[in-house]
Amino acid sequence: MSLLKYESQLREPLVDGEKTYHQVTEDIIRPIEAKPSRLWYVGFYISVALLMFGVYSIYREVTYGIGQWNLNKTIGWGWDITNFVWWVGIGHAGTLISAILLLFRQGWRTGVNRAAEAMTIFAVMCAGQFPIWHMGRVWMAFFVLPYPNTRGPLWVNFNSPLLWDVFAISTYFTVSLLFWYSGLIPDMATIRDRAKTKTRKLLYGIASFGWSGSTKHWQRHESLSLVLAGLSTPLVLSVHTIVSFDFATSVIPGWHTTIFPPYFVAGAIFSGFAMVQTLMIVLRKVFYLNDYITLGHIEAMNKVIVLTGSIVGIAYLTELFVAWYGQNPYEWWAFSQNRVNINSPYGWSYWLMMFCNVVSPQVFWSRKLRRNIPFTFFMSIIVNIGMWYERFVIIVTSTYRDYLPSSWSTYYSPSPYEIGFYLGTFGLFFTCFFLFAKYFPVIAVAEIKYVLKTSGENYKRKMTDIEKADAEKFYHDEVEHAH
């Protein structure tokens, strides 16, 4: 029988407790059918308030111009592009979980992929805001699109990394959205078929595209998911590579570095997993999903964090070494004076970054700490802060002192509207995430059912009994006869 797959008993179950297929549906869909808790309302309204603050900050920026942000002569990119790169990076973990882990046949992705993909989409939505509003005259934003126009044959510059960004981010958003939604369709049908109220039946009926669960549809769905995963895997690597090209193809000391693409990608996965941890720990608690997002899931993600954190650490050291070994005095100045020197104006941010990204994740070599939930939550915040500072260090410490000492800027600190805009994207992100958690299944129901019989706790226990019996039979038949 093709269904009976062997899975090692040493592996932890992916679904805890006595679950049946129906129980899985019940557990995951219940929060959608129930009224949201008071905590949900509190969180939701705080997010909306932050979002409104962001909208006001953008209103100021659009009305009075980009001078509303404290950017200056040399620091042309400040918090805005730092936040852009940070949010894009966060988005990467979702694609990594859904695509790369699908290709690598990692069963544990099923518990976290849906929420992580949603996180990707919302994070990319936040990221996209920054370059767009940074344009200043935002009503001219359509100039970045190549189309035959009446302004003379005025085309975009396809040789420019900033235009590559336009294509990379918009493609990334589109493909992630398609991947996420195509996975949602069967689960929407599950909600539709269970619906007790007319409105719910109608809305989920529309959202489920008339999905019936036909075998042929599933066959095509599997093929679609696999190819989309195959496409997303190089895509996710390309997106952050292209983002790093914004810096790496320039000649600014501290940016002009060939190590940037892999180092940015590793950093993106690192920070993205930290954000997944932050969200999952909250999600499992609020929606009672401990059986689906188990300690094993948390531990697996912590392993990814320690791996990518170490890659990032090696990248920092390599970058530093090459700056010294490359014998370019400007490059070495950027590192030795602007960054490593703790007494320099931004020296603190470099060492904060070093501590958060290189030193702190090393604690996850300890199994005890990997499986400690409050500690993991704390660490995920630390990593998120550290990765924000990484982008800040790259952007600000490379630009605040350029080749001309006369244009060296004084200490740059963001304006309230720059901070407000950043907080506003948090508002956008969490507003979207709260709505997602209320109206969409936060765990892929169909995919959990798919792994249930091989990796569910109760089924594993049964399998152990069968295996024990088999082993005894084998011993009896083979070994006894041999003697």
Add this chain to the structure above:
Amino acid sequence: MAGGIKKFVVGSFDDEKVLFPAVKNARKSGYKIHDVYTPFAVHGLDHAMGLRETSLHTAGFFYAITGTTTALSGISWILAKDWPLNIGGKPHFSLPAWIPITFELTVLFSAVGMVLTFCYLCQIAPFVKKHVFSSRATDDAFVMVIECTDKTNDVEVQSFLQNAGASDVNVQTVESGWWIGTYDKEQKLYKEYEPGY
């Protein structure tokens, strides 16, 4: 709608392990399996039913080449022919700089094309309503639907499904049309030693 009213015998199974031999026996006995509805992708069921492999991924490949060609031809026409600009002394035809966008468009065309093709092939879209034979099919039941032809005796099919282990068997009549789901015309006849068993 052509076809008029069709009659189906619907059997719900609680376990995929019971379903597989049932599908095999149904095909062996010459019943016309309209479709099997499952709550998740049951691997091997398509083979067991004798459905052919999907060629959706081949379509994806062709969409991908379309994306590559569009990007390369578009950019080279724009930057080398329509409006050649001297950008930092680079050659007008600067292929290496175009690789990122070419790659992105390849992925974009392939992904969008495949999803649209998927929806087209499955005939699914917002506002589309398909006939639901059993609402448990998206929850925890594996629902085998056998189409009754002139020669089929539905009482016999019902008892066949019951004997095969179905927990719930009923007969449904539906006005035929594409909304009852796609029936794969290329369903092969049952052969011994097929893959999937």
